[in-house]
Amino acid sequence: xxCRGSAARRNATVVDEAGRQIAVPTRIExxxxxxxxxxxxxxxxxxxxxxxxxxxxxxxxxxxxLAHISALPVDFEGILNLNPDLVLLLEGVNRSEDADRLRDxxxxxxxxxxxxxxxxxxxxxxxxxxxxxxxxxxxxxRTLRDxxxxxxxxxxxxxxxxSVLVLVxxxxxxxxxSGSYIQDLVRRAGGSSITADIPQMNAVLSEEYxxxxxxxxxxxxxxxxxxxxxxxRNHPAFAQLRAVRSGRIYSVDPDVLLRPGPRLVDALAVxxxxxxxxxxxxxxxxxxxxx
Amino acid sequence: MRKVTGRLAxxxxxxxxxxxxxxxxxxxxxxxxxxxxxxxxxxxxxGTDGTESLIVWSLRLPRILLAAIVGGGLAVVGVAMQAxxxxxxxxxxxxxxxxxxxxxxSLFYMGFLPAGILSILTMPIAAFLGGLIxxxxxxxxxxxxxxxSIARLLLAGVALSALMASIxxxxxxxxxxxxxxxxxxxxxxxxxxxxxxNELLLPAATCLLGTIVLFLLSRPLDALLLxxxxxxxxxxxxxxxxxxLFALCALMTGFLVAAAGTIGFVGLIVPHGVRSVVxxxxxxxxxxxxxxxxVFMVWADVLSSSxxxxxxxxxxxxxxxAGVPFFLILLRASRYQFG
Numbered sequence: 001x002x003c004r005g006s007a008a009r010r011n012a013t014v015v016d017e018a019g020r021q022i023a024v025p026t027r028i029e030x031x032x033x034x035x036x037x038x039x040x041x042x043x044x045x046x047x048x049x050x051x052x053x054x055x056x057x058x059x060x061x062x063x064x065x066l067a068h069i070s071a072l073p074v075d076f077e078g079i080l081n082l083n084p085d086l087v088l089l090l091e092g093v094n095r096s097e098d099a100d101r102l103r104d105x106x107x108x109x110x111x112x113x114x115x116x117x118x119x120x121x122x123x124x125x126x127x128x129x130x131x132x133x134x135x136x137x138x139x140x141x142r143t144l145r146d147x148x149x150x151x152x153x154x155x156x157x158x159x160x161x162x163s164v165l166v167l168v169x170x171x172x173x174x175x176x177x178s179g180s181y182i183q184d185l186v187r188r189a190g191g192s193s194i195t196a197d198i199p200q201m202n203a204v205l206s207e208e209y210x211x212x213x214x215x216x217x218x219x220x221x222x223x224x225x226x227x228x229x230x231x232x233r234n235h236p237a238f239a240q241l242r243a244v245r246s247g248r249i250y251s252v253d254p255d256v257l258l259r260p261g262p263r264l265v266d267a268l269a270v271x272x273x274x275x276x277x278x279x280x281x282x283x284x285x286x287x288x289x290x291x
Numbered sequence: 292m293r294k295v296t297g298r299l300a301x302x303x304x305x306x307x308x309x310x311x312x313x314x315x316x317x318x319x320x321x322x323x324x325x326x327x328x329x330x331x332x333x334x335x336x337x338g339t340d341g342t343e344s345l346i347v348w349s350l351r352l353p354r355i356l357l358a359a360i361v362g363g364g365l366a367v368v369g370v371a372m373q374a375x376x377x378x379x380x381x382x383x384x385x386x387x388x389x390x391x392x393x394x395x396x397s398l399f400y401m402g403f404l405p406a407g408i409l410s411i412l413t414m415p416i417a418a419f420l421g422g423l424i425x426x427x428x429x430x431x432x433x434x435x436x437x438x439x440s441i442a443r444l445l446l447a448g449v450a451l452s453a454l455m456a457s458i459x460x461x462x463x464x465x466x467x468x469x470x471x472x473x474x475x476x477x478x479x480x481x482x483x484x485x486x487x488x489n490e491l492l493l494p495a496a497t498c499l500l501g502t503i504v505l506f507l508l509s510r511p512l513d514a515l516l517l518x519x520x521x522x523x524x525x526x527x528x529x530x531x532x533x534x535x536l537f538a539l540c541a542l543m544t545g546f547l548v549a550a551a552g553t554i555g556f557v558g559l560i561v562p563h564g565v566r567s568v569v570x571x572x573x574x575x576x577x578x579x580x581x582x583x584x585x586v587f588m589v590w591a592d593v594l595s596s597s598x599x600x601x602x603x604x605x606x607x608x609x610x611x612x613a614g615v616p617f618f619l620i621l622l623r624a625s626r627y628q629f630g
Contacts (some may be wrong), residue, residue, distance in 0.1 A: 056602065070320070070602045073484035077321040077346050078601050101485050105349055200465075 014130070017119075018096055018111040022103060028085040028131045034071045034098075035090040037261030038112060039063055041120070042088070044144075044262040045127040046136025053082045059255075074098045076105065086110060086130070090260070092201065114260035116184035117268065121145055124262065144265045148188070151265075151272045155190030158276040162216035164191035165243070166271075168258065170222050170231050173205040181260045189272035190279075191217065207235055214241055217248045219271055221258050226251035250274045297569040304582035308359065311589045315355045316347055318593045320601045323347075349488075355589055357486040357494065358606070361551045362561075362588020363581035364498035368543045369558020370580045371505055374512045374573070375536050376433075378441045379563055380621055383544040384555030385445065386429050387452035388422045392541075392548035393479055394455040394462075395421020401462045415493060419545030425451050426541050438519075481554035481607030483592050490550060497546040501539055502581050508532070509573035516571060554607045556614020557584055563621070 012024045032053040033039040039054045043062065053067040054060075069078045071094060079087060084107060089099050091113035102109035110130070114120050121141045128137020164186050168174040176182040177198030186193040194213040195205070218241075220226065228249040232238050243249055256267045273280045317328055323343055331344040338344065365383065372381040383389050399417035429451050433444035459479060505512065511532050514522040519529045561584040562576065569575040588606070591613070595606040 068601075073482060073603060075320045075601050075603070076350050076485065077319050080342050080346050080350070081321040083342060097485070101487070104487070105345060 014110070016099075016110045017113040017123075018091055018099070020096075020099065020103075020111060022108050022110060024108045024110070024130055025085045030082065030084045031086050031088065031131070032069065032079055032082055032084040033058070033088045034069065034074070035088070035093045035259075036060075036255070037114070037259035037263075038088040038090055040259060040261035040263060041112070041123055041127055044124045044137070044140045045131065046133035046140070047127060047131045050131060052084060053079065074101070076101065079107065080105060088112065088127075090114070114264075115179060115181050117148055117181070117188065117264050118184075119181070120261060120264055121148070140262070144262060147265050148268060151269050152188045154279055155188065155272045155276050158190050158279040161190055161192050162248075162275055163194050163213065164189075164217045164219060164271075164275065165194050165210060165213070165215040166257075167218060167220045167222075168254075170220055170226075171234050173207070173210065173235075175203055175205050177201050177203045181264065182257075185264065185268050185271060188268055189275050191271070191275045207237055210235075211237060211240065215243050216246075217250070217275060218243045219257075219274065220249065220251045221254040222251040224251065224253050248274075297575055300565075300569050300575065300579055301582070304579055304586070308582050308586050308589075311586045312352075312355050312359060315358075315589050315593050316351050318597050319346065319351055320596060320603065321346065353488045353491060354483045354486040354592070356491055357551060358483045358588045358592040359585035360491065360494050360498050361483070361547045361554065362557055362591070363585035364494065364501065364543050364547050365554065365557040366561035366565075366580040366584025366587070367498070367502050367505060367558075367577060368540050368547075369584075370562045370573070370576055371501075371512075371536050371540050372558065373562060374515050375533060375540075376439050376441065376444055377516055377518070378439075378444075379566075380441060380445065380559070380618070382556060382558040382618075383422075383540065384553065385452075385559065385618070386448035387425050387450075387455055388429075388541065388544045389548055389553040389555065390452045390455035390459070391425025392418035392422035392545040393553050394458040395419070395424075395545070396549050397459045397462045397479075401465075411493070415546045415549040417545075418549040419542050421455065422545040422548070423538065423541035425455060426537055430537070479552055480605035481552035481610075482595075482603075482605050483551055484596075484603065486551075494546055494550040497543055498581070501543045502577060504535075504539060506574070506577045508535075509577065512573040513571070552605070552607065554588075554610050556610050556618065557588060559621070560614050560617050561587055563617075 012026055013021060014024050015021055029050060030052045031042060031047060031050045033042055033051060034055045036055060036058045039051065039058050039060060042048055042051055043060065048062055051063060051066055053069050054063045055071040056068045057071070058068060067078065067082055069075050074094070079102065087102055087107055087109045089109055089111045091111055096111065099109040099111050112123050114123060121144055124137050124141045128134045166176060166182050166186060175195050177195055177200045179201050183193050183196050194215050195203070218231070220231065228251060231249060232244055238244055252267065252270050256263050256270065316332060317325060323346065327343040328347055331339055331347040334344065336348045368383050369381070372383060372386065373379050375381065396414050396418040399414045429444065429447045430439070432447040433439050435443070511522070511527045514525045514527050515529070515532065523529050562580050565576055565579045565583055569579060591609040592606050595609050596603040
């Protein structure tokens with residue numbers, strides 16, 4: 001009895017990024033996004049007017065009036081009640097079991113997996129294809145691609161590659177390990193990440209590890225108004241760090257850094273400019289890509 | 292008086308369970324009209340098209356039934372463990388068996404144990420073995436000169452519970468897969484979210500089997516309450532009975548934890564309430580504890596899924612809030628004994 005729903009309309013079979021075969025309706029009028037980065041993906045793909053529900057963590061003004069659905073645990077009733085043609089899920093945020101459960105309920109559930117900026121750009125085009133907004137999606141992806149290429153090549157031309165620590169938390173040293181999109185961001189921004197070889201995708205670092213690696217730059221997702229002295233108040237030993245002594249701790253908007261969606265391009269630009277201010281100043285247009 | 296209530300208790304509890312299952316269908320994260328729900332219910336699983344029918348038959352009913360099965364099963368495990376140690380403070384959660392099962396299951400879930408041939412059975416069996424190791428360790432520590440000290444038992448339970456919880460945490464933290472980490476965190480606290488029809492069979496069969504075995508063992512269990520020597524003199528092979536109870540408790544707890552996570556204190560509250568109505572005879576206590584535990588859990592789940600709607604919190608929070616004060620009162624009433 002689990003396999004019903006609006007089965008009559010569907011006829012396209014696609015493989016999502018978790019390798020699951022799913023049947024997607026050819027006409028997609030109603031979309032539910034279960035992660036903020038996917039909502040932003042839908043906006044970039046020109047599909048914002050198809051959204052009927054978003055996750056409870058979503059805060060874009062364009063989706064304020066839509067139903068906000070709890071994503072952990074997934075509120076299946078709330079999703080069914082919206083009668084969507086397509087539900088968007090994100091690997092690492094949503095559980096793959098939840099996607100299977102939605103499929104069993106007769107709802108197409110597409111799992112995205114973004115481990116690099118290229119994935120995000122491809123995802124915009126892919127969503128555009130599925131929804132039928134290719135033109136907007138391709139335009140947007142091309143603009144973002146130009147910005148990414150500009151930042152990457154400018155950063156690559158810089159003479160040195162500073163070592164970088166990207167932190168999520170300033171008390172617990174929560175960070176990203178290998179396989180995370182953060183490694184791609186740091187590489188493109190012309191730095192070398194000190195967490196690139198940590199096997200866990202998410203890890204809490206020890207103070208000792210940070211001290212032994214002694215990064216040149218620390219980038220934290222602590223918000224733009226963050227007082228960088230807070231980090232050394234929480235970790236007095238960090239006063240020794242090269243990054244602290246040279247004043248190279250930068251805090252950025254967590255929504256830009258922690259959502260693997262189109263805004264990663266902004267995150268890339270912010271990090272690159274911080275790592276190589278002279279390279280971007282020479283070109284004189286370092287802020288162009290920030291929009 | 293007790294005889295009359297005793298005879299009426301079973302049909303009353305059965306009616307309460309049926310009514311609760313139907314009533315719980317009217318609660319959920321989405322507000323549906325009562326008439327629509329009733330129509331969908333009456334029309335059967337494939338009776339009507341549309342969202343209401345799907346919500347009622349594919350989401351709410353399997354979830355309610357899983358809650359009923361787990362609640363009933365945990366209550367019955369409580370009865371068996373309390374007979375085993377002759378004290379009403381025993382419960383699979385308090386004595387660390389649930390944590391042991393969770394540790395076993397998370398070892399499997401995080402990929403430390405191979406999936407094996409029967410992959411559907413591997414996680415429940417891992418949970419069963421974790422629970423079995425824990426219950427044996429707890430008893431080895433608590434037992435002195437042929438009798439079980441309740442203070443030692445509870446302390447051993449606390450210690451083993453902490454050990455098993457840290458094994459589960461270790462497994463969780465060492466996993467490279469954040470997707471699974473989040474899944475385990477929620478599951479460890481107990482939840483019926485996302486229950487499916489095909490996931491009901493295994494816990495249902497285990498609970499049914501366990502409840503029937505314990506019902507058939509009513510007389511030996513009654514005798515065990517008199518003390519092991521007394522039971523022995525009544526011609527009961529006490530050692531064999533105890534081994535059987537160990538295995539049965541670990542099996543039921545393990546399979547239920549694998550299905551819904553660790554949910555505490557049901558095995559404590561429910562048997563106590565049941566005994567205060569029908570006395571200590573297991574022929575009545577066992578089936579009644581199952582039905583009452585089922586009713587309790589159905590409503591605990593309704594609370595956990597609709598109090599903060601549309602956000603839901605783990606059902607273990609509800610049972611702990613109800614159970615811990617109860618446990619403390621029992622602990623304080625030092626004269627409390629069976630009968």
